[in-house]
Amino acid sequence: MGIECPQCGAVQEVSAKENSFPCSFCGASLYFLIDQAVQHFWFRPTLKKHLVPGIIGKWLDEKELRNPFSVLKSEKFFFPMWFLYLKDGGLLKELGAPTPFLELKDLPTPRGDMQAYRPEDLDGETVIPPGIRLDSILDRRFGEQTAARLIKARLCHIPVYHVVYSLGEQTFSAIVDAVQGEVIAGDSPKSPSKSKDKFYGYIMFGAMALFFFQGLLIPGFLNALFLGGISAGVLALFLSDWLSKRGRVQ
Numbered sequence: 528m529g530i531e532c533p534q535c536g537a538v539q540e541v542s543a544k545e546n547s548f549p550c551s552f553c554g555a556s557l558y559f560l561i562d563q564a565v566q567h568f569w570f571r572p573t574l575k576k577h578l579v580p581g582i583i584g585k586w587l588d589e590k591e592l593r594n595p596f597s598v599l600k601s602e603k604f605f606f607p608m609w610f611l612y613l614k615d616g617g618l619l620k621e622l623g624a625p626t627p628f629l630e631l632k633d634l635p636t637p638r639g640d641m642q643a644y645r646p647e648d649l650d651g652e653t654v655i656p657p658g659i660r661l662d663s664i665l666d667r668r669f670g671e672q673t674a675a676r677l678i679k680a681r682l683c684h685i686p687v688y689h690v691v692y693s694l695g696e697q698t699f700s701a702i703v704d705a706v707q708g709e710v711i712a713g714d715s716p717k718s719p720s721k722s723k724d725k726f727y728g729y730i731m732f733g734a735m736a737l738f739f740f741q742g743l744l745i746p747g748f749l750n751a752l753f754l755g756g757i758s759a760g761v762l763a764l765f766l767s768d769w770l771s772k773r774g775r776v777q
């Protein structure tokens with residue numbers, strides 16, 4: 528069966544066994560689908576495994592989760608994505624395999640260079656095969672209009688770490704982008720910062736009401752000012768103590 532190289536147009540003879548090999552004419556790395564070939568790429572990971580706990584720590588810190596945590600496992604794998612280049616200049620990314628981490632779709636396009644895929648570069652790595660077919664994605668996305676909207680598609684393998692960590696008594700998991708060095712998906716204990724904001728709002732409302740009544744009830748402007756100052760000071764002490772306690776998970 529002959530399939531055209533998307534880079535140079537040379538027709539490739541494809542055996543049913545192999546689905547990934549370079550164009551015999553221009554050398555482009557190709558991935559063969561049933562009736563077409565797409566260019567085949569990967570991104571080189573830059574985040575070393577020993578730096579993963581630091582990334583998790585920073586992410587938890589941003590959520591104000593400051594309890595000690597420990598990374599139990601971090602495993603690198605290459606996740607397949609279909610990159611769809613549109614005629615209007617847009618780029619769509621679609622998951623290339625089923626995954627419980629749907630957030631992978633929002634993975635930023637890695638900043639590094641796309642490397643032409645050569646199997647030997649990924650020797651010994653875990654590479655998830657593209658289990659979601661490109662034609663089913665194109666059908667869903669564009670239907671009859673595929674040719675009108677799409678310039679080309681590429682298969683890209685993106686390196687990520689699957690991290691399992693414990694915090695307190697519980698175990699959580701996260702996905703870290705191994706090019707950008709950022710957590711792109713993950714679960715964690717509820718962040719205290721949201722409930723803090725709400726709590727703070729109630730307290731401020733209560734305080735304003737208190738000051739208002741003090742102003743009404745206490746005779747003499749200076750007395751009211753003095754007592755108001757004391758109330759505000761006590762409130763500030765109480766608040767800072769209480770909020771710092773809330774920053775920790777029990």
Ligand SMILES: [Zn+2]
Nearest residue numbers: 532535550553
């Ligand atoms: Zn070619």
